[in-house]
Amino acid sequence: MQEESNNTWGWIKHRLYIQGFTFNELARIHKVDRTCFTGVKNKPIPKYERLLADYVGCDPWLLWPSRYDDAHNPNRTSSRYQGHKYLLEHTHEEINGKKEGENSSMMERSQ
Numbered sequence: 001m002q003e004e005s006n007n008t009w010g011w012i013k014h015r016l017y018i019q020g021f022t023f024n025e026l027a028r029i030h031k032v033d034r035t036c037f038t039g040v041k042n043k044p045i046p047k048y049e050r051l052l053a054d055y056v057g058c059d060p061w062l063l064w065p066s067r068y069d070d071a072h073n074p075n076r077t078s079s080r081y082q083g084h085k086y087l088l089e090h091t092h093e094e095i096n097g098k099k100e101g102e103n104s105s106m107m108e109r110s111q
Helices: 001-017 023-030 034-042 046-056 084-088 100-111
Strands: none
Touching: 001 046, 023 034, 023 046, 034 046
16 A cells, blocks of 8 residues: 555656646645645645646546545545535434424424
């Protein structure tokens, strides 16, 4: 896995070099620290994965297949945002703090 990661990272750096970009230049263009782009090598950061993939001309799930599921959604959840997997596993009522059937009993009372 580590060797595959290094090969991918080398390919990304090569593609950026061909197009005349460095991580410092990308950081300057997007007004962020350089580590936002270089951190993607070891840590999933969807925003910067997408930006790097756009610069090298492919999709992020092709560069980091283990970080994405079959539907091309990030294969991870954040502590700040539970993501699509949470929504798929829970109903709308559970997420909003209501139990299933609670709405139907309230509707019956109002009639």
